[in-house]
Amino acid sequence: MQILRVVRDLVATKRNVWLQSKSLRVVEDYQGNLEVALDPVGCKPGDFVIAIGISAARIAAGNPMTTTDLTIGGIIDHWSEEDWRS
Amino acid sequence: MQILRVVRDLVATKRNVWLQSKSLRVVEDYQGNLEVALDPVGCKPGDFVIAIGISAARIAAGNPMTTTDLTIGGIIDHWSEEDWRS
Amino acid sequence: MQILRVVRDLVATKRNVWLQSKSLRVVEDYQGNLEVALDPVGCKPGDFVIAIGISAARIAAGNPMTTTDLTIGGIIDHWSEEDWRS
Amino acid sequence: MQILRVVRDLVATKRNVWLQSKSLRVVEDYQGNLEVALDPVGCKPGDFVIAIGISAARIAAGNPMTTTDLTIGGIIDHWSEEDWRS
Amino acid sequence: MQILRVVRDLVATKRNVWLQSKSLRVVEDYQGNLEVALDPVGCKPGDFVIAIGISAARIAAGNPMTTTDLTIGGIIDHWSEEDWRS
Numbered sequence: 001m002q003i004l005r006v007v008r009d010l011v012a013t014k015r016n017v018w019l020q021s022k023s024l025r026v027v028e029d030y031q032g033n034l035e036v037a038l039d040p041v042g043c044k045p046g047d048f049v050i051a052i053g054i055s056a057a058r059i060a061a062g063n064p065m066t067t068t069d070l071t072i073g074g075i076i077d078h079w080s081e082e083d084w085r086s
Numbered sequence: 087m088q089i090l091r092v093v094r095d096l097v098a099t100k101r102n103v104w105l106q107s108k109s110l111r112v113v114e115d116y117q118g119n120l121e122v123a124l125d126p127v128g129c130k131p132g133d134f135v136i137a138i139g140i141s142a143a144r145i146a147a148g149n150p151m152t153t154t155d156l157t158i159g160g161i162i163d164h165w166s167e168e169d170w171r172s
Numbered sequence: 173m174q175i176l177r178v179v180r181d182l183v184a185t186k187r188n189v190w191l192q193s194k195s196l197r198v199v200e201d202y203q204g205n206l207e208v209a210l211d212p213v214g215c216k217p218g219d220f221v222i223a224i225g226i227s228a229a230r231i232a233a234g235n236p237m238t239t240t241d242l243t244i245g246g247i248i249d250h251w252s253e254e255d256w257r258s
Numbered sequence: 259m260q261i262l263r264v265v266r267d268l269v270a271t272k273r274n275v276w277l278q279s280k281s282l283r284v285v286e287d288y289q290g291n292l293e294v295a296l297d298p299v300g301c302k303p304g305d306f307v308i309a310i311g312i313s314a315a316r317i318a319a320g321n322p323m324t325t326t327d328l329t330i331g332g333i334i335d336h337w338s339e340e341d342w343r344s
Numbered sequence: 345m346q347i348l349r350v351v352r353d354l355v356a357t358k359r360n361v362w363l364q365s366k367s368l369r370v371v372e373d374y375q376g377n378l379e380v381a382l383d384p385v386g387c388k389p390g391d392f393v394i395a396i397g398i399s400a401a402r403i404a405a406g407n408p409m410t411t412t413d414l415t416i417g418g419i420i421d422h423w424s425e426e427d428w429r430s
Contacts, residue, residue, distance in 0.1 A: 001294040001328055003284075012136055014127065015160025016146055024136070026089075030292075034116075034170070036087040036136055041272065050270055050282070050294050053327045055141050055313050060274055060325035067146035067159055069087060069139045073325055074273025084292070098222055100213060101246025102232055110222070112175075120202075120256070122173040122222050141227050153232035153245055155225045156173055184394055186385060187418025188404055196394070198347075206374075206428070208345040208394050227399050239404035239417055241397045242345055259380040259413055261370075299358065308356055308368070308380055311413045313399050318360055318411035331411055332359025342378070 001073065002051045003084065004029055006043045010036055018067040025072065027051060030084040038068040041075060048079040087159065088137045089170065090115055092129045096122055104153040111158065113137060116170040124154040127161060134165040173245065174223045175256065176201055178215045182208055190239040197244065199223060202256040210240040213247060220251040259331065260309045261342065262287055264301045268294055276325040283330070285309060288342040296326040299333060306337040345417065346395045347428065348373055350387045354380055362411040369416065371395060374428040382412040385419060392423040 004027040012024065023039040027049070037051050038061050052073040058064045060071040090113040098110065109125040113135070123137050124147050138159040144150045146157040176199040184196065195211040199221070209223050210233050224245040230236045232243040262285040270282065281297040285307070295309050296319050310331040316322045318329040348371040356368065367383040371393070381395050382405050396417040402408045404415040 001282075001326065003292060003294060010136070011163040012160035013163050015136070016127065018145060019136075019159055024087075034089060036089060041274065050268070050273070050277075052325050053140070054311070054315070056316055056325045056327045057140070058142055058145075059276060059316075059323060065145060067138050067142045067157075069142045071325075073277055074270035077269040077271050096222070097249040098246035099249050101222070102213065104231060105222075105245055110173075120175060122175060139226070143226070144228055144231075151231060153224050153228045153243075154173065155228045182394070183421040184418035185421050187394070188385065190403060191394075191417055196345075206347060208347060225398070229398070230400055230403075237403060239396050239400045239415075240345065241400045259368075261378060261380060299360065308354070308359070308363075310411050312397070312401070314402055314411045314413045317362060317402075317409060329411075331363055332356035335355040335357050 002029065002053070003076065003079065004035070004037070004049055004051045006045050006047045006049060007034065008045050016067060018065060022066070035070055037070040037072050038066065039072045041072050043072055043075060048076045050074045050076060088115065088139070089162065089165065090121070090123070090135055090137045092131050092133045092135060093120065094131050102153060104151060108152070121156055123156040123158050124152065125158045127158050129158055129161060134162045136160045136162060174201065174225070175248065175251065176207070176209070176221055176223045178217050178219045178221060179206065180217050188239060190237060194233070194238070207242055209242040209244050210238065211244045213244050215244055215247060220248045222246045222248060260287065260311070261334065261337065262293070262295070262307055262309045264303050264305045264307060265292065266303050274325060276323060280319070280324070293328055295328040295330050296324065297330045299330050301330055301333060306334045308332045308334060346373065346397070347420065347423065348379070348381070348393055348395045350389050350391045350393060351378065352389050360411060362409055366405070366410070379414055381414040381416050382410065383416045385416050387416055387419060392420045394418045394420060
């Protein structure tokens with residue numbers, strides 16, 4: 001799983017039915033590369049999260065038919081900029 | 087999911103039966119790297135889109151037997167060159 | 173999907189039964205990195221092709237038990253060196 | 259499979275139900291890039307481990323519904339900093 | 345599929361049950377990056393091999409419950425250092 005930071009919400013009005021009404025977040029890795037993750041946990045910008053990829057992302061969405069390849073699985077309790085690289 | 091921009095259509099007359107008659111788009115990431123994505127949404131060049139990978143790409147195609155590893159899942163409402171990197 | 177160029181055939185006499193008697197091609201990306209793809213389409217060296225990865229590669233092989241993670245899905249009609257990067 | 263080193267435990271109190279009560283470890287590759295892996299084996303910081311990704315990560319967790327994309331599969335018997343690159 | 349070279353055996357006494365008693369090899373790509381692959385073919389150090397990833401790796405292991413994300417699928421007949429990059 002990746003350790004990512006929530007940047008902000010993503011709005012995509014025109015989307016496929018399997019993503020309909022789900023919360024999408026723009027997330028970044030420690031190098032500032034952006035991706036989009038499904039958020040069934042309820043995160044806010046600035047949260048450091050565990051993001052789950054591959055087929056496990058669909059299961060983590062609560063319904064394996066959800067068309068996601070990256071889903072937020074939890075909010076990390078203690079993490080800061082300095083922890084992002086060993 | 088990745089945030090990509092639609093570049094143009096891709097024409098491949100000789101292709102396997104599971105991709106037959108589907109719309110394919112050349113898409114690029116913020117560094118200009120090209121990939122090919124299936125488009126069940128209906129995009130035009132210049133659109134910024136959410137692209138879904140892994141096994142979720144097949145579900146997003148509307149039929150899990152579709153042989154795609156990258157499918158456009160939605161068009162992003164507000165996105166520009168400047169938003170592409172945090 | 174990736175846009176790759178066929179380099180040549182690959183010969184591997186000693187291989188597992190699920191790949192037996194299938195055509196394998198050495199393919200390269202625009203940076204010259206080599207991979208091996210299964211070819212159910214019938215390509216020749218120099219062809220630019222769409223290559224399908226992930227679990228969709230097995231379906232594109234015509235039998236999901238085929239042990240491939242990269243399968244050629246079609247030959248691109250109009251593509252040249254210059255088109256490889258936007 | 260990747261060869262990774264265990265750095266420390268990861269605490270995420272708020273997480274999805276499929277990860278509940280599982281041990282999570284922060285792991286690093288030879289370049290110091292961090293990831294999070296599920297640990298059903300019982301590792302301690304400093305251990306060099308084999309980490310299993312893709313859908314096999316879920317099976318390695320003992321229950322394929324576990325939402326992991328990286329699971330520790332074993333502790334390597336003889337490995338040191340010098341072995342990490344050939 | 346990747347073209348990799350077998351470096352040596354990997355010993356991991358403490359491992360999960362789905363990998364039990366399988367042969368594991370340390371393999372490298374043309375840049376010297378190391379990975380671990382399951383070897384149902386029977387390779388020796390120095391062999392150039394085709395390595396199968398993603399879910400196909402589990403099928404290539406002979407049993408889809410085998411927890412591998414990289415499995416050796418065959419030994420390449422004619423390959424040398426010079427062939428590794430086009």
